[in-house]
C-alpha cells in the first residue's frame with residue numbers, strides 16, 4: 001500500500017460515511033455505522049496503524065488525512081445522533097402521554113316556571129289581538145282594590161274577596177290586592193280611550209288551600225274601552241282568545257254572574273280538558289270548567305276615573321293563570337305550582 005492507495009481508501013470510506021451516517025435509522029444503527037467507520041477493524045484504524053511502515057516523507061500527509069477523516073466522520077455521527085435523539089424523544093413523549101383532561105361537567109340549566117310561560121304565552125295571544133300589556137303594584141290601597149271598583153266601604157260584595165291587610169296607614173286601608181282589577185283603574189287614570197290592555201300579575205287572598213284555590217295565585221286582567229263597545233265584542237274576544245290559546249277543539253261559554261264592577265257580568269267557561277265536554281269528575285259532570293269572570297264595565301267605575309259613561313262603554317275580564325295551566329296541561333292540584341318539585345317543573 002503506497003500513499004496514493006492509502007488516501008484513496010480513506011476517500012472511499014469518507015464517501016460511504018457521507019452516504020450511510022445521515023441515513024442511520026436509529027441510535028443502534030448509528031452505533032453500528034460508527035463502529036465500522038472508526039472502530040478497531042475500521043479502514044482508518046488500519047491506515048493509522050500502518051503509518052509507521054511508510055517512508056518518513058509520506059507520514060505527515062497521511063497523519064493529517066487520518067486526523068481529518070476522523071474529525072469529519074465524528075462530526076457526521078454526532079449530528080445524526082442529535083437528530084435521532086430528538087426523534088426518539090418526541091416519539092417517547094407521544095407514546096407515554098397521559099390524557100388528564102376531565103370530561104366536561106354539564107351545568108344544569110333552569111327554565112321559566114310554567115306559570116310564567118303561561119303568562120307570556122297569554123300576553124303574546126292578546127298582543128296578537130291588538131292589546132297592550134300593563135302592570136300594577138301587588139300592595140294596593142282600598143281605593144284601587146275596592147272603592148273605585150264600585151265597592152264602597154262596608155259593601156257586602158267585599159266579602160267575595162277574603163282580603164289580607166297590611167299594617168300601614170288607617171286600619172284596612174293598605175292590602176295585598178285580591179285581584180288584578182285595580183290595574184284597570186290605574187290604566188284608565190293614565191290613558192284616555194281607546195284602551196285595549198291586558199294586565200297580568202300576582203294576587204293574594206285569605207283562602208284555604210285546596211285543589212283549585214291557593215292564597216297566592218296569578219291573574220290576567222283585560223280591559224277594552226272605546227265608543228260603542230258591546231257585549232258582542234266581549235263574547236267575540238273571549239271566543240277568539242279561547243281558540244288561539246286552547247286550540248280549535250275547545251269552545252267558550254258565558255254564564256250570567258255578578259261582579260260589582262261589571263254590569264251585566266258573566267263567568268267564562270271552557271270545555272273540560274278531561275272529557276272534552278261530555279261530563280266527568282273534573283268538571284262536576286257539567287262538561288265545562290270555569291276560568292274567570294267578565295262583563296261590561298259598570299258606569300260607576302267610569303265615574304270613579306272621570307270617564308263619561310254616556311260617551312264610552314267597555315268590557316273587562318279576569319282569568320286565573322294557574323287555572324289556565326291546569327286546564328291546558330291537566331294538572332289536578334294547584335299546589336303543584338308552589339311545591340317547586342323538579343319532577344313536576346321539568347315536565348314543562
Ligand code: PHE
Pocket residue numbers: 178179180181221259262265292293294295316317318319
Ligand atoms: N276581578 C274578578 C275576580 O278576581 C274577575 C273579573 C275581572 C270579573 C274583570 C269581571 C271583570 O274574581
